[in-house]
Amino acid sequence: MRANEINQTNGKKLRKLRSQTSIDVIGFSFISPWLIGFLGFIVGPMLASLYFSFTDYDLLSTPTWIGLDNYINMFTNDGRFIQALKVTFIFVFGSVPLKLAFALFVAMLFNTKRKGVGLYRTMYYVPSILGGSVAIAVVWRQLFGRDGAMNDVFAFFGIEGTSWVTHPDFALSTLIILVVWQFGSPMLIFLAGLKAIPYELYEAAAVDGASPFLQFIKITLPMLSPVIFFNLVMQTIQGFMAFTQSFLITNGGPMDKTLFYAVYLYEKAFAHFDMGYASALAWILLIICAVFTALIFKTAKSWVYYESEGGN
Structure with a gap:
Protein backbone atom coordinates (compact mmCIF):
# COMPACT_ATOMS: atom_id res chain seq x y z
CA MET A 1 0.00 0.00 0.00
CA ARG A 2 2.81 2.30 0.95
CA ALA A 3 4.60 1.55 -2.32
CA ASN A 4 1.49 2.44 -4.33
CA GLU A 5 1.23 5.83 -2.56
CA ILE A 6 4.90 6.54 -3.28
CA ASN A 7 4.42 5.62 -6.95
CA GLN A 8 1.35 7.85 -7.22
CA THR A 9 3.22 10.75 -5.62
CA ASN A 10 6.19 10.29 -7.94
CA GLY A 11 3.82 10.08 -10.90
CA LYS A 12 2.18 13.38 -9.95
CA LYS A 13 5.57 15.06 -9.57
CA LEU A 14 6.66 13.70 -12.94
CA ARG A 15 3.48 14.94 -14.66
CA LYS A 16 3.88 18.33 -12.99
CA LEU A 17 7.49 18.53 -14.12
CA ARG A 18 6.52 17.62 -17.69
CA SER A 19 3.74 20.22 -17.64
CA GLN A 20 6.13 22.90 -16.36
CA THR A 21 8.72 21.89 -18.96
CA SER A 22 6.10 22.16 -21.68
CA ILE A 23 5.13 25.64 -20.47
CA ASP A 24 8.80 26.68 -20.41
CA VAL A 25 9.34 25.39 -23.94
CA ILE A 26 6.29 27.34 -25.17
CA GLY A 27 7.51 30.47 -23.39
CA PHE A 28 11.01 30.23 -24.85
CA SER A 29 9.56 29.58 -28.31
CA PHE A 30 7.67 32.87 -28.10
CA ILE A 31 10.75 34.88 -27.05
CA SER A 32 13.13 32.97 -29.32
CA PRO A 33 13.20 35.69 -32.04
CA TRP A 34 14.29 38.29 -29.48
CA LEU A 35 16.67 35.82 -27.80
CA ILE A 36 18.32 34.89 -31.10
CA GLY A 37 18.65 38.57 -32.00
CA PHE A 38 20.09 39.41 -28.57
CA LEU A 39 22.67 36.63 -28.74
CA GLY A 44 28.11 37.89 -30.06
CA PRO A 45 29.52 41.18 -31.39
CA MET A 46 30.47 42.27 -27.87
CA LEU A 47 32.47 39.09 -27.28
CA ALA A 48 34.07 39.42 -30.71
CA SER A 49 34.97 43.05 -29.97
CA LEU A 50 36.53 42.03 -26.66
CA TYR A 51 38.69 39.48 -28.45
CA PHE A 52 39.68 41.90 -31.22
CA SER A 53 40.72 44.49 -28.61
CA PHE A 54 43.67 42.21 -27.78
CA THR A 55 44.68 41.76 -31.41
CA ASP A 56 46.14 43.60 -34.38
CA TYR A 57 43.29 43.41 -36.87
CA ASP A 58 42.70 45.38 -40.06
CA LEU A 59 39.50 43.66 -41.32
CA LEU A 60 41.37 42.14 -44.25
CA SER A 61 43.92 39.83 -42.65
CA THR A 62 43.76 37.32 -39.82
CA PRO A 63 43.79 38.90 -36.34
CA THR A 64 47.16 38.67 -34.58
CA TRP A 65 47.15 38.34 -30.81
CA ILE A 66 49.14 41.17 -29.18
CA GLY A 67 47.79 41.08 -25.63
CA LEU A 68 47.50 44.44 -23.87
CA ASP A 69 49.51 46.38 -26.46
CA ASN A 70 46.47 48.31 -27.73
CA TYR A 71 45.57 49.48 -24.24
CA ILE A 72 49.16 50.32 -23.30
CA ASN A 73 49.69 52.28 -26.51
CA MET A 74 46.40 54.08 -25.94
CA PHE A 75 47.46 55.58 -22.62
CA THR A 76 51.16 56.09 -23.31
CA ASN A 77 51.65 56.99 -26.98
CA ASP A 78 48.31 58.24 -28.34
CA GLY A 79 47.92 61.98 -27.85
CA ARG A 80 44.69 62.09 -29.88
CA PHE A 81 43.12 59.58 -27.50
CA ILE A 82 43.83 61.92 -24.58
CA GLN A 83 42.49 64.86 -26.60
CA ALA A 84 39.32 62.94 -27.47
CA LEU A 85 38.81 62.12 -23.79
CA LYS A 86 39.34 65.75 -22.82
CA VAL A 87 36.91 67.09 -25.44
CA THR A 88 34.27 64.50 -24.58
CA PHE A 89 34.47 65.22 -20.84
CA ILE A 90 34.13 68.96 -21.47
CA PHE A 91 31.20 68.30 -23.77
CA VAL A 92 29.41 66.03 -21.28
CA PHE A 93 29.97 68.23 -18.23
CA GLY A 94 29.00 71.32 -20.21
CA SER A 95 25.97 70.07 -22.12
CA VAL A 96 24.22 67.69 -19.70
CA PRO A 97 23.61 70.16 -16.82
CA LEU A 98 22.55 72.92 -19.23
CA LYS A 99 20.25 70.60 -21.14
CA LEU A 100 18.56 69.27 -18.01
CA ALA A 101 18.22 72.74 -16.46
CA PHE A 102 16.69 74.17 -19.63
CA ALA A 103 14.41 71.15 -20.05
CA LEU A 104 13.15 71.51 -16.47
CA PHE A 105 12.61 75.24 -16.93
CA VAL A 106 10.51 74.74 -20.07
CA ALA A 107 8.63 71.81 -18.49
CA MET A 108 7.61 74.04 -15.58
CA LEU A 109 6.37 76.68 -18.03
CA PHE A 110 4.28 74.05 -19.80
CA ASN A 111 2.93 72.54 -16.58
CA THR A 112 -0.24 74.59 -16.90
CA LYS A 113 -3.75 74.21 -18.27
CA ARG A 114 -3.58 77.24 -20.55
CA LYS A 115 -5.16 77.12 -23.96
CA GLY A 116 -2.88 75.86 -26.73
CA VAL A 117 -0.19 74.55 -24.36
CA GLY A 118 -0.34 71.12 -26.05
CA LEU A 119 0.63 72.66 -29.37
CA TYR A 120 3.59 74.43 -27.79
CA ARG A 121 4.74 71.19 -26.17
CA THR A 122 4.75 69.52 -29.57
CA MET A 123 6.61 72.40 -31.19
CA TYR A 124 9.30 72.38 -28.53
CA TYR A 125 9.71 68.62 -28.88
CA VAL A 126 10.36 68.79 -32.63
CA PRO A 127 14.08 69.76 -32.29
CA SER A 128 14.72 66.53 -30.37
CA ILE A 129 13.29 64.53 -33.26
CA LEU A 130 15.26 66.40 -35.93
CA GLY A 131 18.33 67.47 -33.97
CA GLY A 132 20.47 64.46 -34.83
CA SER A 133 19.66 64.42 -38.53
CA VAL A 134 22.06 65.26 -41.33
CA ALA A 135 19.85 68.12 -42.53
CA ILE A 136 19.82 69.83 -39.12
CA ALA A 137 23.59 69.41 -38.80
CA VAL A 138 24.08 71.11 -42.17
CA VAL A 139 21.70 73.90 -41.19
CA TRP A 140 23.52 74.37 -37.90
CA ARG A 141 26.84 74.61 -39.73
CA GLN A 142 25.39 77.29 -41.96
CA LEU A 143 23.83 79.21 -39.07
CA PHE A 144 27.13 79.49 -37.25
CA GLY A 145 29.29 79.91 -40.36
CA ARG A 146 30.96 83.18 -41.33
CA ASP A 147 28.01 84.19 -43.52
CA GLY A 148 25.43 82.59 -41.27
CA ALA A 149 22.32 84.13 -39.74
CA MET A 150 23.85 84.18 -36.25
CA ASN A 151 26.47 86.69 -37.38
CA ASP A 152 23.69 88.94 -38.64
CA VAL A 153 22.13 88.82 -35.18
CA PHE A 154 25.46 89.54 -33.49
CA ALA A 155 26.14 92.40 -35.92
CA PHE A 156 22.92 94.06 -34.78
CA PHE A 157 24.46 94.29 -31.30
CA GLY A 158 27.81 95.48 -32.66
CA ILE A 159 29.59 92.13 -32.25
CA GLU A 160 31.96 91.21 -35.05
CA GLY A 161 31.20 87.71 -36.23
CA THR A 162 33.43 84.85 -37.32
CA SER A 163 33.02 81.28 -38.48
CA TRP A 164 32.06 79.90 -35.09
CA VAL A 165 32.12 76.23 -36.11
CA THR A 166 35.71 76.50 -37.38
CA HIS A 167 37.08 78.74 -34.64
CA PRO A 168 39.20 76.75 -32.14
CA ASP A 169 37.81 78.69 -29.17
CA PHE A 170 34.12 78.49 -30.08
CA ALA A 171 33.58 75.33 -32.16
CA LEU A 172 32.85 73.08 -29.18
CA SER A 173 30.48 75.66 -27.72
CA THR A 174 28.36 75.62 -30.88
CA LEU A 175 27.98 71.84 -30.55
CA ILE A 176 27.01 72.18 -26.89
CA ILE A 177 24.36 74.73 -27.87
CA LEU A 178 23.00 72.30 -30.45
CA VAL A 179 22.68 69.53 -27.86
CA VAL A 180 21.03 71.86 -25.35
CA TRP A 181 18.59 72.82 -28.12
CA GLN A 182 17.56 69.14 -28.26
CA PHE A 183 15.92 69.27 -24.84
CA GLY A 184 12.55 67.84 -25.90
CA SER A 185 12.88 64.28 -24.57
CA PRO A 186 13.98 65.17 -21.02
CA MET A 187 11.42 67.99 -21.05
CA LEU A 188 8.56 65.55 -21.62
CA ILE A 189 9.85 63.28 -18.87
CA PHE A 190 10.14 66.23 -16.49
CA LEU A 191 6.63 67.31 -17.45
CA ALA A 192 5.26 63.86 -16.59
CA GLY A 193 7.07 64.01 -13.25
CA LEU A 194 5.70 67.48 -12.47
CA LYS A 195 2.16 66.34 -13.14
CA ALA A 196 2.62 63.49 -10.66
CA ILE A 197 3.39 65.90 -7.78
CA PRO A 198 0.23 66.39 -5.64
CA TYR A 199 -0.98 69.98 -5.93
CA GLU A 200 -2.07 69.86 -2.29
CA LEU A 201 1.59 70.13 -1.27
CA TYR A 202 1.89 73.52 -2.97
CA GLU A 203 -1.40 74.70 -1.47
CA ALA A 204 -0.24 73.77 2.03
CA ALA A 205 3.11 75.48 1.48
CA ALA A 206 1.40 78.62 0.20
CA VAL A 207 -0.81 78.72 3.29
CA ASP A 208 2.34 78.51 5.44
CA GLY A 209 3.75 81.49 3.57
CA ALA A 210 6.36 79.70 1.43
CA SER A 211 7.50 81.68 -1.60
CA PRO A 212 7.46 80.11 -5.10
CA PHE A 213 11.25 79.74 -4.94
CA LEU A 214 11.05 77.97 -1.58
CA GLN A 215 8.30 75.71 -2.92
CA PHE A 216 10.55 74.81 -5.84
CA ILE A 217 13.46 73.97 -3.51
CA LYS A 218 11.49 72.14 -0.83
CA ILE A 219 8.75 70.45 -2.87
CA THR A 220 9.44 70.35 -6.61
CA LEU A 221 13.08 69.26 -6.56
CA PRO A 222 12.71 66.52 -3.90
CA MET A 223 9.56 65.10 -5.48
CA LEU A 224 11.12 65.31 -8.92
CA SER A 225 14.47 63.83 -7.89
CA PRO A 226 13.77 60.30 -9.26
CA VAL A 227 12.99 61.84 -12.66
CA ILE A 228 16.10 64.02 -12.46
CA PHE A 229 18.10 60.90 -11.61
CA PHE A 230 16.74 59.03 -14.64
CA ASN A 231 17.37 61.93 -17.02
CA LEU A 232 20.86 62.46 -15.60
CA VAL A 233 21.85 58.84 -16.20
CA MET A 234 20.42 58.71 -19.73
CA GLN A 235 21.80 62.07 -20.84
CA THR A 236 25.25 61.32 -19.40
CA ILE A 237 25.47 58.07 -21.35
CA GLN A 238 24.22 59.78 -24.51
CA GLY A 239 26.77 62.56 -23.99
CA PHE A 240 29.69 60.14 -23.90
CA MET A 241 28.36 58.40 -27.01
CA ALA A 242 27.79 61.63 -28.97
CA PHE A 243 28.89 61.32 -32.57
CA THR A 244 26.64 63.02 -35.15
CA GLN A 245 27.20 66.62 -34.07
CA SER A 246 30.99 66.48 -34.31
CA PHE A 247 31.22 64.22 -37.34
CA LEU A 248 28.82 66.16 -39.56
CA ILE A 249 29.43 69.74 -38.46
CA THR A 250 33.15 69.97 -37.69
CA ASN A 251 34.52 66.47 -38.40
CA GLY A 252 36.52 66.73 -35.19
CA GLY A 253 38.19 70.01 -36.12
CA PRO A 254 39.56 72.55 -35.95
CA MET A 255 42.80 71.15 -34.52
CA ASP A 256 40.87 68.31 -32.83
CA LYS A 257 39.02 70.83 -30.65
CA THR A 258 35.75 68.96 -31.27
CA LEU A 259 37.18 65.45 -31.57
CA PHE A 260 34.53 63.45 -29.75
CA TYR A 261 35.54 60.04 -28.47
CA ALA A 262 33.05 58.26 -30.74
CA VAL A 263 34.38 60.15 -33.78
CA TYR A 264 37.95 59.11 -32.98
CA LEU A 265 36.79 55.52 -32.54
CA TYR A 266 35.07 55.69 -35.93
CA GLU A 267 38.19 57.08 -37.58
CA LYS A 268 40.34 54.28 -36.20
CA ALA A 269 37.88 51.60 -37.27
CA PHE A 270 36.73 52.75 -40.71
CA ALA A 271 39.30 55.32 -41.87
CA HIS A 272 42.49 53.63 -40.67
CA PHE A 273 41.04 50.09 -40.59
CA ASP A 274 42.64 49.50 -37.20
CA MET A 275 39.75 47.44 -35.88
CA GLY A 276 41.72 45.96 -32.99
CA TYR A 277 42.60 49.38 -31.64
CA ALA A 278 39.04 50.62 -32.25
CA SER A 279 37.67 47.66 -30.29
CA ALA A 280 39.93 48.59 -27.38
CA LEU A 281 38.65 52.17 -27.59
CA ALA A 282 35.07 50.88 -27.51
CA TRP A 283 35.69 48.89 -24.33
CA ILE A 284 37.32 51.88 -22.64
CA LEU A 285 34.22 53.90 -23.53
CA LEU A 286 32.03 51.18 -22.04
CA ILE A 287 34.06 51.26 -18.82
CA ILE A 288 33.83 55.07 -18.65
CA CYS A 289 30.04 54.98 -19.06
CA ALA A 290 29.77 52.21 -16.47
CA VAL A 291 31.92 54.09 -13.95
CA PHE A 292 29.96 57.33 -14.26
CA THR A 293 26.66 55.48 -14.11
CA ALA A 294 27.81 53.68 -10.98
CA LEU A 295 28.89 56.99 -9.41
CA ILE A 296 25.49 58.52 -10.11
CA PHE A 297 23.77 55.49 -8.57
CA LYS A 298 26.12 55.65 -5.58
CA THR A 299 25.40 59.31 -4.88
CA ALA A 300 21.67 58.90 -5.54
CA LYS A 301 21.11 57.71 -1.97
CA SER A 302 21.90 61.16 -0.65
CA TRP A 303 19.67 63.23 -2.96
CA VAL A 304 17.00 61.07 -4.61
CA TYR A 305 13.70 60.98 -2.69
CA TYR A 306 11.37 58.00 -3.05
CA GLU A 307 7.99 58.52 -1.43
CA SER A 308 7.48 54.77 -0.95
CA GLU A 309 10.65 54.64 1.15
CA GLY A 310 9.70 57.64 3.24
CA GLY A 311 12.75 59.68 2.27
CA ASN A 312 16.26 59.38 0.90
Missing part, protein backbone atom coordinates in the same frame (compact mmCIF):
# COMPACT_ATOMS: atom_id res chain seq x y z
CA GLY A 40 23.49 37.16 -32.42
CA PHE A 41 23.53 40.95 -32.63
CA ILE A 42 24.52 42.06 -29.11
CA VAL A 43 26.28 39.37 -27.08
